Amino acid sequence: MNPKNFLKNEDAVSITVGFILILFITILVFSATILSFYTLTLHSQQAAMRESFDILGSGFVARVTSMDTLVNITRSNGGTVNQVEYDFSIPATIANEGYGINITKERIFLDAENDAKAWIPFNSSYNITEQIYSNAQDYRLSYDNNTNSMIIEQQ
Amino acid sequence: MxxxxxxxxxxxxxAGFIIAIGLVITTVMLNNIIFESNMAGEAGGDPIKYDVVNLMRISGDEMKSAYRNATNVSAPNDKMIANFTVQMNNFSANLPKIYALHGEGVNVNWDVNNWKNGYYANFTDNGTASGAANWTVIENVMDSNITVNLTTITTPFNICVTSSTKTWQINFTTAPENRTISSSQIIANISSPYTISIINGSNASGKFNIKGNASGKNFIRSRDYILYSTVTLSTSIMRANITIPVSVPW
Incomplete structure (x- = not known):
């Protein structure tokens, strides 16, 4: 083939074959884009869960410490806490995953099956040891005057 | 062909349709990512605790005020308690209206049994038998008059007046006993400014009244009885019911 002719030749392939080629290329590019987004979603799911755990845990810690403060203030005044109760709800899933919350006197630990975890340290003067799961959403945090401890009950 | x-x-x-569907898929995925990273939970502090503490405080202050108003005029005990109840009723009727504007239901109850039956308070920090037995009433006093009416005592029980160099211990041994320690008596023993403390306050009960001048301001520290105030506060997510002792008149 004459190189001069090759440069000027515009025959290439038929429109149909050209279209099929272009379509394949498009599909390949799209698949690559979507796959890359998929891995991105996986990462962002974990990140989103950690973020949500932090927010959820901090909200919970705020309640525990405020209950702690109320009880401490009352007791230092020689008073009696007849009742202090907080109702709270936790979401059934965070980023489509169920999770568990473990609470002790020193820290709150949230974790899910996909290895997303979060610790929030705090310190309460009264005992609290509870494990709750997201399969039930409505709980009640209350102070028990007889045992000097905080308990969580499912509603 | x-x-x-x-x-x-x-x-x-x-191809146009395929691209359109592709766009929809991409949009939905992006949307999911944006949604998940922005899902806000219940965060932040808990402002209700300040409302509870505030309620405890103002109901205590109102009881002190009602007691002072009721005992300001000389009248039989029953009459004074009736006057006290009038002021407290007024307070407890109006308070829920104010809190209702913040979406909180409140209720205040009071217990005047100690006053009615003449049960005097212990000389402890908060007036209850389990309160701190050794405590400082006031510091930096320039001059003061101390009146103590003891009803019961198990020795030792004493009031300490302490300056930076010296301590004068006023011992009490018998009950009932009414004793007044005047400003000139204190100055004869110790130089101002001084600190007044109560030692072993849980061993005795009765009334005290300390009036004078400290840090350039007049003060009154006085306790006749311990009354109890029970406050309840409830919101859609929280309930509290707390009883606190209130030292009257100050």
Whole structure:
């Protein structure tokens, strides 16, 4: 083939074959884009869960410490806490995953099956040891005057 | 083989649809990512605790005020308690209206049994038997008059007046006993400014009244009785019911 002719030749392939080629290329590019987004979603799911755990845990810690403060203030005044109760709800899933919350006197630990975890340290003067799961959403945090401890009950 | 020669662009239309569907998929995925990273939970502090503490404080202050108003005029005990109840009723009727504006239901109850039956308070920090037995009433006093009416005592029980160099211990041994320690008596023993403390306050009960001048301001520290105030506060997510002792009149 004459190189001069090759440069000027515009025959290439038929429109149909050209279209099929272009379509394949498009599909390949799209698949690559979507796959890359998929891995991105996986990462962002974990990140989103950690973020949500932090927010959820901090909200919970705020309640525990405020209950702690109320009880401490009352007791230092020689008073009696007849009742202090907080109702709270936790979401059934965070980023489509169920999770568990473990609470002790020193820290709150949230974790899910996909290895997303979060610790929030705090310190309460009264005992609290509870494990709750997201399969039930409505709980009640209350102070028990007889045992000097905080308990969580499912509603 | 008509299809390979047909140039009516039906495949271009098809490609258009494929691209459109692709766009929808991408949008939904992006949307999910944005949604998940922005899902806000219940965060932040808990402002209700300040409302509870505030309620405890103002109901205590109102009881002190009602007691001072009721005992300001000399009248039989029953009459004074009735006057006290009038002021407290007024307070407890109006308070829920104010809190209701913040979406909180409140209720205040009071217990005047100690006053009615003449049960005096212990000389502890908060007036209850389990309160701190050794405590400082006031510091930096320039001059003061101390009146103590003891009803019961198990020795030792004493009031300490302490300056930076010296301590004068006023011992009490018998009950009932009413003793007044005047400003000149204190100055004869110790130089001002001084600190007044109560030692072993849980061993005795009765009334005290300390009036004078400290840090350039007049003060009154006085306790006749311990009354109890029970406050309840409830919101849609929280309930509290707390009883606190209130030292009256100050």
């Amino acid at each position: 008509e299809i390979t020669k047909n140039e009516d662009a039906q495949f271009m239309l098809l």
